Each structure stands twice: as structure tokens, then as C-alpha cells.
Amino acid sequence: MTTKKKITIKDIANVLGLSTSAISKALNNDSRISEKTKIAVRQVAENLNYQPNHLASALRSGKSRLVGVIIPRNNSNFFSSVLEKIEEVLNEKGYNIIITQSNESFEKECKCIESLLFTQVDGIIASMANETTDLSYYEKIKAKGIPLVLFDRGEMELKVDYVGIDDYKTSFKIIDHLVAQGCKRIAHMGGFDGTRVYGNRIKGYKDALTKNEIAIDKTIISNSKLRIEDGRKIMEELLELPNRPDAVYAAGDFAALGALQVLNENKIKVPEEISLVGFSNERFTSYVVPAISTVDQNSAEIGKLAAEAFLNRIDNPIEEGGVNKIIIETELLIRDSSNKNK
Amino acid sequence: MTTKKKITIKDIANVLGLSTSAISKALNNDSRISEKTKIAVRQVAENLNYQPNHLASALRSGKSRLVGVIIPRNNSNFFSSVLEKIEEVLNEKGYNIIITQSNESFEKECKCIESLLFTQVDGIIASMANETTDLSYYEKIKAKGIPLVLFDRGEMELKVDYVGIDDYKTSFKIIDHLVAQGCKRIAHMGGFDGTRVYGNRIKGYKDALTKNEIAIDKTIISNSKLRIEDGRKIMEELLELPNRPDAVYAAGDFAALGALQVLNENKIKVPEEISLVGFSNERFTSYVVPAISTVDQNSAEIGKLAAEAFLNRIDNPIEEGGVNKIIIETELLIRDSSNKNK
DNA sequence: TATATTTGCTACATCGTTATAGCAAATATA
DNA sequence: TATATTTGCTATAACGATGTAGCAAATATA
Known part of the structure; x- marks a missing residue:
């Protein structure tokens, strides 16, 4: 079992005789790096089988590109298809999702929120447990300035984006x-x-x-x-x-x-x-x-709109009273x- | 919307007039820190509502305390209860899990693996898609030295821990x-x-x-x-x-x-x-x-054993031929x- | 009393990125 | 031709934690 040495941008820099910042910029397609250099960098990265270290970039940039999703239960058709759609939309935009389940328990839901915040997610998309009446944990998310989108089950008192049915x-x-x-x-x-x-x-x-x-x-x-x-x-x-x-x-x-x-x-x-x-x-x-x-x-639509609401909120931070409540048609x-x- | 300043160990250090290393050690219950100081640190951390930054500690320590789980589909009773049990066991040990779904597609399964590796998980617990015959992506996990546990669906050729039925x-x-x-x-x-x-x-x-x-x-x-x-x-x-x-x-x-x-x-x-x-x-x-x-x-048992196999593998790195194949009884x-x- | 050990802390480097400032060379403008 | 701007890079400092080395004071040992 050979312990593989991890390849970092430093290794790429050494191969090409460039600085690490140049490599970072090249990989992020910065306009101040020449096309020639970018191609060379990408080539070397490929050859060395370079895998960017998500933790480092997340730490430095303050963006984890991780979105937490909280659902009451996993075994219902509704939630599983909402989930599938959320994942599809967010993956496309370079986000990964972390799924957690509250099992309809308020206590478990609090734990889910804790653990998502701990993981430094960039946002949370959630459907509340039936039990939940104490909204303090959700307020905590808001207070941290992390985008929160509720779907299906969400109290309207919480001033956050919402997607659901009538x-x-x-x-x-x-x-x-x-x-x-x-x-x-x-x-x-x-x-x-x-x-x-x-x-x-x-x-x-x-x-x-x-x-x-x-x-x-x-x-x-x-x-x-x-x-x-x-x-x-x-x-x-x-x-x-x-x-x-x-x-x-x-x-x-x-x-x-x-x-x-x-x-x-x-x-x-x-x-x-x-x-x-x-x-x-x-x-x-x-x-x-x-x-x-x-x-x-219309679970796929709910999932799509919830994901999009999150993406929108990332770009446009909340202004007082500016949240969206989207109600879609049922069949x-x-x-x-x-x-x-x- | 006040943009909350993030509380770091530095803030705690400033309040107490201590160094950041002292704070870090106190919070990690290091024996070289006095009980008095530990209590004071915990108190201040509580007051300031300090939340440790997982990204920073994961980067520094090389351990993310995140475990990826790959399941073929979310809407089956079997997988959802395996999942629940895995989560329960791992949460107890301070791990969080990231759930991904392959939807029985080989291509999606590869994407799941990619994204879990990207997130720097400490291990992967997976059940293979029916389609999968090319094991190269799984070999990639092994090659990285990341513990891999398969359950239910797993090819025996892969020399990894396995939990399943007969x-x-x-x-x-x-x-x-x-x-x-x-x-x-x-x-x-x-x-x-x-x-x-x-x-x-x-x-x-x-x-x-x-x-x-x-x-x-x-x-x-x-x-x-x-x-x-x-x-x-x-x-x-x-x-x-x-x-x-x-x-x-x-x-x-x-x-x-x-x-x-x-x-x-x-x-x-x-x-x-x-x-x-x-x-x-x-x-x-x-x-x-x-x-x-x-x-x-016996899905709960499978989940429990799979989680435990991972925990065991974290402590005892794989020796050639030393993998466990656990077969449990069905009813x-x-x-x-x-x-x-x- | 002199020396060894333990205790409780500080200082500093480090994980792998990215962001900021800056600088020389190339190119554009007057 | 002199000056302004752009291009393409480097150097350095972060992000927030942790690990290592080291040092003074307190305590133990001889």
C-alpha cells in the first residue's frame, strides 16, 4: 500500500517554473494569465493527476460550494424526487449537496442544522419536520447570513424564500x-x-x-x-x-x-x-x-425552483421583505x- | 441584515489574553492545559457563540470527519434503512455523512465518487449500481488510501471490506x-x-x-x-x-x-x-x-456493520489480504x- | 541545596489554496 | 519620443485551525 503523495498546485508550479499564484489563476481561468500558460498548466495538471483540495480553497475563499438539504424522511416518493432535482440543478452549477434526514423529529432536525453549519455549507434547503414549532434553529441559520430556502413544509412567519403548493x-x-x-x-x-x-x-x-x-x-x-x-x-x-x-x-x-x-x-x-x-x-x-x-x-418543479431560489439568493443577498414565496400548481x-x- | 463577524479561536484568545494554540489545545482537551484554563476557554467560547471552522481543522489535520455514502436509489426501503443506521453509528463517533445516489447508473456513480473525493471525505461506504462492471473508479479510491466499504452490491474481486447477505x-x-x-x-x-x-x-x-x-x-x-x-x-x-x-x-x-x-x-x-x-x-x-x-x-444490521467496518479500517489500515467479508442472516x-x- | 522533571503556556510554521499588491515588459496613446 | 495603459507574471499575506519546539515557573528527586 503505497501512501500516495498528494499533488498540489505547488507541484505544477515546480514543473513549469511558475509561481503558485499563476497556477491558481490559470486553473480558475483568470484573464490575466496568457492562453498559452493556461493550456500548459491544464496539461501538467492532467498528467500529474492533480485534484484540487476543496478544503483549502473553501477555507481561503470562504465558499464551500456545498449545500445542505434537510428532509423529513427519505422513503417518500415526494421527497426523493425533489431531492433528485435539487441535486441535478445544483451539480450543474458546481455545487455538491449534503442530504440529511430529520425523521420528523425536531431534535434530529436541530442536529441536522448543527452538522450542516459545522460543515460550512454555503446554503440550506429544507422541509420542516411536522413536530417543529420552535424556529430558533432556523433563525440561527438566517442570523449567520447563510441562504435558507424552505420547501413544502415551512412556516410563513420565517422571512425566507419558500417553494410550495397551494x-x-x-x-x-x-x-x-x-x-x-x-x-x-x-x-x-x-x-x-x-x-x-x-x-x-x-x-x-x-x-x-x-x-x-x-x-x-x-x-x-x-x-x-x-x-x-x-x-x-x-x-x-x-x-x-x-x-x-x-x-x-x-x-x-x-x-x-x-x-x-x-x-x-x-x-x-x-x-x-x-x-x-x-x-x-x-x-x-x-x-x-x-x-x-x-x-x-409536482415534485421535480419544486426541487428545481428551490435550487434556483438558493442560487438566486447567493447572488442577491436578502433585503428586508424581499423574500420570494413561490406557489406552484398541483395536479x-x-x-x-x-x-x-x- | 448585519453581516455577522465569524468568531475564531483568535477572538477567544484575545478575550483571555492567551495564545491561539492554548485555545486550540484547551478545546481539544489537551493534557498540557490546566483545568482552570480549559473551563475559562469553554466559558468564553460559549459566550461568544464560537463555532469551530471545520474547513480549517480538516485542512490542517488532514481529517475531514466526513464519510461519503453511495446508494443506487433512494426510494427503496432497504437502502433508506441501511442509511439511517450508518448515519446513527457514525454520528456517534463524530462523523457526518454525505449521501449520494447513483440512480443505478454507472456514469452517475463515477460522478458521485468524484464529488466525494473532491469533498475530501475520510472514507466511502457504497453499494454498487447494477450496471457497474468497470471497477476503475473504485480502484481509484483504494489507490488514494481512503477506506472503502461495500455493502449489499459489491464485486468480490475488489479487495475491500464487505457486508452483505448470502x-x-x-x-x-x-x-x-x-x-x-x-x-x-x-x-x-x-x-x-x-x-x-x-x-x-x-x-x-x-x-x-x-x-x-x-x-x-x-x-x-x-x-x-x-x-x-x-x-x-x-x-x-x-x-x-x-x-x-x-x-x-x-x-x-x-x-x-x-x-x-x-x-x-x-x-x-x-x-x-x-x-x-x-x-x-x-x-x-x-x-x-x-x-x-x-x-x-436485516438492513439495520447491514448499516451498523458497514459503519463499524469503516471505523475499524480508519484505525487499522488495510494489510494485504486482511479485508473482512461479513455475511449476515436473512429472514x-x-x-x-x-x-x-x- | 542542586538538579531533573513536569506543567502550562507562547511563538511560529504549516495545511493548500486564493486575494492583493506590485513590478517589469509589451503595447498603446499622445 | 515620452508617457500611459495593458499584459503576464511574482511575492507575500492571508483563511482558521493544529502541531512542534521551546521556555519559564512549579514541582519532584537526589
């Missing part, structure tokens, strides 16, 4: 669709109503019902963590009601899946007897039978679970 | 189970037979049949990328055979899911008419109806899709 309006799309299918008694499985996202979905649901002249019935509105087991439990309760709903709008696909399992087990025809709509376009929604109608959040995917006209 | 033996578990269920004609949906992992599953399948005195029939053995659509197509072909199989062993859960869809659509009773077993314990296998029997690869999860005794 949850309120999306609830309207869903309710309008169910009403058009002839549904008259639509239950809602909502998430934490403390969070902006789920709060808006609930609000949209209620206002859309009102718009369609349907009375709001609190007995068919629930709050939960929207896990499979939550969906199952709530669905079971709904089935025991004297007047069952004829549709269920679950604010998350996992809850919708749990509901579907219970419906299938009880041999209730979906969508004929009860229609079902989920949220997020998790991969499995199209695998199950019947396939679950759901909302696609309601109507599948078998809510399509009676097949 | 694919050959696991095929035996599956076949023995199906035979015990009374199956006599078991089809196999295999992956790339060029790769070690899928090659071993196929070999195990054949040898297990032989052991059970069942003839090998090439017409019911296939090779594919094991995507849902592959599973569908192959299942359709199997159903057209004059003598259908009475069981299908798919070397991947997605293919198994595709097969199940076709079976359900054709109203073929699973497991009564055809039993089905997948591989990987993807989350959806337990959601679908009937739930798919599959193999749990066959028997669910409805192959359980006739319910």
Missing part, C-alpha cells in the same frame, strides 16, 4: 371532483391542524364544502398523524356511524391506504359506495387495487378509487 | 418453503445474471430445486431488470404456458408486485393456484392484497401470498 386551493380541486362524482357526504382525514400545510388543507376542505352548499359535519372530520394505522382506525370509526360518508378525502396517502384496506376488508365497493382520494402521489397509490386518486405535488390524479364513470 | 443460501430458504407448501413447479424471475448478487440467487434457486429433486426447466426462468413492468410481462408469459408454474420466486419485490397485479387481474387465486415470493421487504409488500412473502435483509417473511395453511 394546499387550500388543492382541497377545492378534490372536493369539486368528489362533488362532480355525485358525493354528498365527504369525510376528511386531516393531519396536525397546528401546521400550516394541514391547516390549509382542512380550511380548504371546509370552504369548498360550503361553496358546494354542503354542511360541515364535525363527526366526519379527524386529526391524526396520517399513518396507515391512523387511516385504518378512523375508517373503522366512520363505518360505524349511522350515516356513513360516501367519500373520504385523506390529507395523506398512507392514511388513504389504511382506509382502503379497511374498505376492502369490509367488502365495500370503492368508489361505488365510498370514494377515496389521498394526497402526495406516493408510488404505492397506483399499485393497489383500486388505484387511489391522489394529488401530485389531481383521478384514478379508480374516485372515478365512477369508468 | 443470496445463495436465501434462495434455498425460499425454495424449501415453497416445496413445503406443496409447490412442484417453481418459476424464477431473476435479475441481471452478470452481477454477483443475482447470479447467486439464480444458482441457489437451481441447486435448491435439485436438492428437492425437482427438474430445472429453463422455460420458467427469466432475466430482467425486475421492474414492475418486467414482472407483469414475464407473469403474462408464464400464464400462457401449457403447463403453468404453481409458484413464482421473484428476485425483487417490484417484479413480484407486477406479477401479483397480473395474477389478480386474471382472477388467479394466490397462493392457492400460484404462490408468490419476492425479495427485499419493500414496504408495499405488506400493503397489497394478498401481502407478498419476501426476504428481509424469510412468510405472508399470505405463499401461505396455504392459514
Whole structure:
């Protein structure tokens, strides 16, 4: 095992009889270095298999060209495709990304932020954990003057760039669709109503019902963590009601899946007897039978815009009140679970 | 927006009237610094909200305390839980991890390696893309003297530490189970037979049949990328055979899911008419109806062992022939899709 | 009491870059 | 032809930490 000596710009300088500054400038394509020298430098760098030392240049220049990304969980289709797009856009601009996961835990999220700041990232793109209400760690990022972009889950009180969907309006799309299918008694499985996202979905649901002249019935509105087991439990309760709903709008696909399992087990025809709509376009929604109608959040677009928001913020430091809140369109995917006209 | 001045050890030194080396030593708990001074330093560091500059210490010490992880894809349950465990173990030891995804592409995998080396990681833990046969990039890591640990997908030719399962033996578990269920004609949906992992599953399948005195029939053995659509197509072909199989062993859960869809659509009773077993314990296998029997690869254990292999390698540099190949036990999860005794 | 050892610190070089200032030669301008 | 500007480089000092050498004072040993 030969311990390879590291090649530095000094070695290139020695070969060519130039100064290290000349080499550095040549490699960075500085206009004050002749084309001839640049070509020679690049040639020698190639021959020696020179690899620039990122730590040294980051230290000196104050730019690490590293961007941290914080996501709640790794196993959802939404986050994994947002991630893929962020990486694609940033790689193109010479940035590398560091992915961290909060696992929906506030404590873990704080650790993620700590470790990203420690690594001296040039910026952070994050989606907040559901638990998070204490924004002090995010304020810390802002205070350091490091660009912060939130996507999907982000409190609006934080004056930072944001990319997300219009949850309120999306609830309207869903309710309008169910009403058009002839549904008259639509239950809602909502998430934490403390969070902006789920709060808006609930609000949209209620206002859309009102718009369609349907009375709001609190007995068919629930709050939960929207896990499979939550969906199952709530669905079971709904089935025991004297007047069952004829549709269920679950604010998350996992809850919708749990509901579907219970419906299938009880041999209730979906969508004929009860229609079902989920949220997020998790991969499995199209695998199950019947396939679950759901909302696609246009994750690639969110990823692209979040990355671009960061790039923009690097060049244009924040001025008071000058942050961007970008809201993009969602797509309601109507599948078998809510399509009676097949 | 006040541009915060960065606090360095120099600032702490100034406050206390000490030298920067004293501060550095105090913070690193050097024995040649008095307890009194250490306490004072820690106090001032706290007050000033001092954050050590990772880039500077990494540059000086030659250790970045960053570990790169390369996984083929982010949206599989297996990789996401391996990842979680690696992170947990390494965080505990003061390492941060950088996650990159190859998306099963050789080209992207090379880019991942490049960017990890660029970031000056102290080590790389990787699972190879299916496509990869050219090992030169991995040799490059070895040549640099950077610890490399492979898990799950790794060619044995590369003399590096490895953690994985016994694919050959696991095929035996599956076949023995199906035979015990009374199956006599078991089809196999295999992956790339060029790769070690899928090659071993196929070999195990054949040898297990032989052991059970069942003839090998090439017409019911296939090779594919094991995507849902592959599973569908192959299942359709199997159903057209004059003598259908009475069981299908798919070397991947997605293919198994595709097969199940076709079976359900054709109203073929699973497991009564055809039993089905997948591989990987993807989350959806337990959601679908009937739930798919599959193999749990003990992902948390793999993650733990891979992280520990790296930590061990940091302390004990590789001696020729001294690498560890760790093979852990898998668990066959028997669910409805192959359980006739319910 | 004289000498050896330990303790607790300082001074300074260093990691591999990049940024700034400056300087001679080449070229442009008057 | 004298002066201004541009070109192409060098020298040097950083970035913020850490490692090494060294030195005085405190303590231990003879």
C-alpha cells in the first residue's frame, strides 16, 4: 500500500517554473494569465493527476460550494424526487449537496442544522419536520447570513424564500371532483391542524364544502398523524356511524391506504359506495387495487425552483421583505378509487 | 441584515489574553492545559457563540470527519434503512455523512465518487449500481488510501471490506418453503445474471430445486431488470404456458408486485393456484392484497456493520489480504401470498 | 541545596489554496 | 519620443485551525 503523495498546485508550479499564484489563476481561468500558460498548466495538471483540495480553497475563499438539504424522511416518493432535482440543478452549477434526514423529529432536525453549519455549507434547503414549532434553529441559520430556502413544509412567519403548493386551493380541486362524482357526504382525514400545510388543507376542505352548499359535519372530520394505522382506525370509526360518508378525502396517502384496506376488508365497493382520494402521489397509490386518486405535488418543479431560489439568493443577498414565496400548481390524479364513470 | 463577524479561536484568545494554540489545545482537551484554563476557554467560547471552522481543522489535520455514502436509489426501503443506521453509528463517533445516489447508473456513480473525493471525505461506504462492471473508479479510491466499504452490491474481486447477505443460501430458504407448501413447479424471475448478487440467487434457486429433486426447466426462468413492468410481462408469459408454474420466486419485490397485479387481474387465486415470493421487504409488500412473502435483509444490521467496518479500517489500515467479508442472516417473511395453511 | 522533571503556556510554521499588491515588459496613446 | 495603459507574471499575506519546539515557573528527586 503505497501512501500516495498528494499533488498540489505547488507541484505544477515546480514543473513549469511558475509561481503558485499563476497556477491558481490559470486553473480558475483568470484573464490575466496568457492562453498559452493556461493550456500548459491544464496539461501538467492532467498528467500529474492533480485534484484540487476543496478544503483549502473553501477555507481561503470562504465558499464551500456545498449545500445542505434537510428532509423529513427519505422513503417518500415526494421527497426523493425533489431531492433528485435539487441535486441535478445544483451539480450543474458546481455545487455538491449534503442530504440529511430529520425523521420528523425536531431534535434530529436541530442536529441536522448543527452538522450542516459545522460543515460550512454555503446554503440550506429544507422541509420542516411536522413536530417543529420552535424556529430558533432556523433563525440561527438566517442570523449567520447563510441562504435558507424552505420547501413544502415551512412556516410563513420565517422571512425566507419558500417553494410550495397551494394546499387550500388543492382541497377545492378534490372536493369539486368528489362533488362532480355525485358525493354528498365527504369525510376528511386531516393531519396536525397546528401546521400550516394541514391547516390549509382542512380550511380548504371546509370552504369548498360550503361553496358546494354542503354542511360541515364535525363527526366526519379527524386529526391524526396520517399513518396507515391512523387511516385504518378512523375508517373503522366512520363505518360505524349511522350515516356513513360516501367519500373520504385523506390529507395523506398512507392514511388513504389504511382506509382502503379497511374498505376492502369490509367488502365495500370503492368508489361505488365510498370514494377515496389521498394526497402526495406516493408510488404505492397506483399499485393497489383500486388505484387511489391522489394529488401530485409536482415534485421535480419544486426541487428545481428551490435550487434556483438558493442560487438566486447567493447572488442577491436578502433585503428586508424581499423574500420570494413561490406557489406552484398541483395536479389531481383521478384514478379508480374516485372515478365512477369508468 | 448585519453581516455577522465569524468568531475564531483568535477572538477567544484575545478575550483571555492567551495564545491561539492554548485555545486550540484547551478545546481539544489537551493534557498540557490546566483545568482552570480549559473551563475559562469553554466559558468564553460559549459566550461568544464560537463555532469551530471545520474547513480549517480538516485542512490542517488532514481529517475531514466526513464519510461519503453511495446508494443506487433512494426510494427503496432497504437502502433508506441501511442509511439511517450508518448515519446513527457514525454520528456517534463524530462523523457526518454525505449521501449520494447513483440512480443505478454507472456514469452517475463515477460522478458521485468524484464529488466525494473532491469533498475530501475520510472514507466511502457504497453499494454498487447494477450496471457497474468497470471497477476503475473504485480502484481509484483504494489507490488514494481512503477506506472503502461495500455493502449489499459489491464485486468480490475488489479487495475491500464487505457486508452483505448470502443470496445463495436465501434462495434455498425460499425454495424449501415453497416445496413445503406443496409447490412442484417453481418459476424464477431473476435479475441481471452478470452481477454477483443475482447470479447467486439464480444458482441457489437451481441447486435448491435439485436438492428437492425437482427438474430445472429453463422455460420458467427469466432475466430482467425486475421492474414492475418486467414482472407483469414475464407473469403474462408464464400464464400462457401449457403447463403453468404453481409458484413464482421473484428476485425483487417490484417484479413480484407486477406479477401479483397480473395474477389478480386474471382472477388467479394466490397462493392457492400460484404462490408468490419476492425479495427485499419493500414496504408495499405488506400493503397489497394478498401481502407478498419476501426476504428481509436485516438492513439495520447491514448499516451498523458497514459503519463499524469503516471505523475499524480508519484505525487499522488495510494489510494485504486482511479485508473482512461479513455475511449476515436473512429472514424469510412468510405472508399470505405463499401461505396455504392459514 | 542542586538538579531533573513536569506543567502550562507562547511563538511560529504549516495545511493548500486564493486575494492583493506590485513590478517589469509589451503595447498603446499622445 | 515620452508617457500611459495593458499584459503576464511574482511575492507575500492571508483563511482558521493544529502541531512542534521551546521556555519559564512549579514541582519532584537526589
